Amino acid sequence: MTIVLFILPAFVLFALLVLAPIALAMYSSFFKWNGFGLFPTNFIGLDNFTRLLEDEIFLGDLWRGLILIVFSVLIQLPLSLAIALLLNQKMRGRAVYRLIFFMPYVLSEVITAVLFTMILSPERGLANDLLAFIGLEELESTFLSEPSTVMYSLFIVMTWKYFGFHMILYLAGRQSIPSELIEAAQIDGATPWKAFRHVTLPLLGPTIRITIFLSVIGTIQLFDLVYVLTGGGPVHASETMGVTMYEFGFKRFQVGYASAISVVMFLLSLVFAIGYQRFVMRRDTEGAITNMRAKR
């Protein structure tokens, strides 16, 4: 009795506002629907999905998502890790630096995006003047209004906003490694690089795998930052699945087609999450220490 009473509120809320919408999205993705009424009626089978596969904007969304993921994993995460290890050193003002580095994460995506729209604006922005100031005039650009540079600009803004979050996770992971292990390696004559490569890095494995996971899932669902920063433009050059879905669902009232995009986002997240947990994160349950012993 208690069990039912205690779980019921959570279950009702969750079923009605999390599970039902997802089910409704799946259902309406098989219909051509302008969104009037609660349920669609014009069943068209898989037409929305076949249309997606021919939609250059949507295929571009997938490609751009992939680029952002690759950039994040190869540049943003290693950078965050390096900074976390720097901040792990004994140094004066460490707490203050950590506070500052993490700060952008607390600001909303909208604030970040509006601020950077101004900074990257060609006439009044800070970026071009700064580049001129440090003698890099050839890098001056219109950044957000130029298809060839918009993705790099977006990535820099994403890094500004999110690296602190990954840094915090790496710091926590690093602090859970007993320093005896690293000292022992150094007493045995390991150079700092070798100690990092063969002791710290493997022991940070679980944290690294989680940050990659969060990065990928976050990129699949990216909306706020892009929508406010560029609106997906110029000419769709920075559009993401979330922005395309918004355009079709809320601006053009092609609700069935937009639902199909939602469903693809959902399936991509789901397949990735299950596959990743099954094949990549599984060994983390064995525990880092036993893992290392096994390798020896």
Added chain:
Amino acid sequence: MSTHARDKPAIQVAKPIALHAVVIVIGIFILLPILYGVLGGFKNNQQLSTNPIGLPDPWVPSNYTNVLASGDFWVQVWNSSFIALATTFITVGVSALAAFVFARFAFRGREFLFTVFAAGLMFPFAVAILPLFLLLRFFGLLNNPLGVILPQAAFGLSLTIIILRQFFRSIPGEIEEAATLDGCTPFGFFWRILLPMARPALATVSVLAIVGSWNNFFLPLVVFNDPGLWTLPVGVQQFQGQFSRDTARILAYVVLAMVPALAFYAVAERHLVGGLTTGATKG
């Protein structure tokens, strides 16, 4: 690292300097955009184009005072605060009840049900927003604060239940036995003993819920047409659209919109960092 440096006095001096230099450069990269915003708000547009980096000359306070004097800004601060507090209250209250059952009762289907809730971590707004909008329209909750509060609470359940369940589990069973022997009902134990003991965990999940709600943009964007209901993120975005040529004024608005979040961060940094770290590693 430290033992290494001790052997080589030359490095001992050079290393901290290099370290600080690198860290300061990163700090500048982080702070410069914010500083640009703060100073830019004190300039006029002509100053912004001729002198984007330097100090304002003369200082123009009118951008800030105009925003502060306009009712819109304060209405949005109030809306954001109200929605954040209501969301947090519902998320944490409802989750605590469920987490209590998941942590301390054995029943058939418990793990399955818990997995369903936990899987909610993978369903963010972006995936569900369109059907959510249709449902809210059906229930007549568009242009109603509940239309944002309830879905936010529902989407916050997963993380909150996971963190709270873990904390409730760590409280020894003997305490519950003692309470039951003294005639405590399950709800009495939950309300008078478990919740007070769980204060640190409750603070953590509350901080996460507040920040999540405060920064949410997508849902209030589609639910609220009425400017009187806009939250700060929507207000900032609309303000930018409305005054797109008036950069200095937008900068002032953005900077003022940052203040509550940064103030909250200064107070709750520890809980926020702790919550995100456990949330990420346990979820």
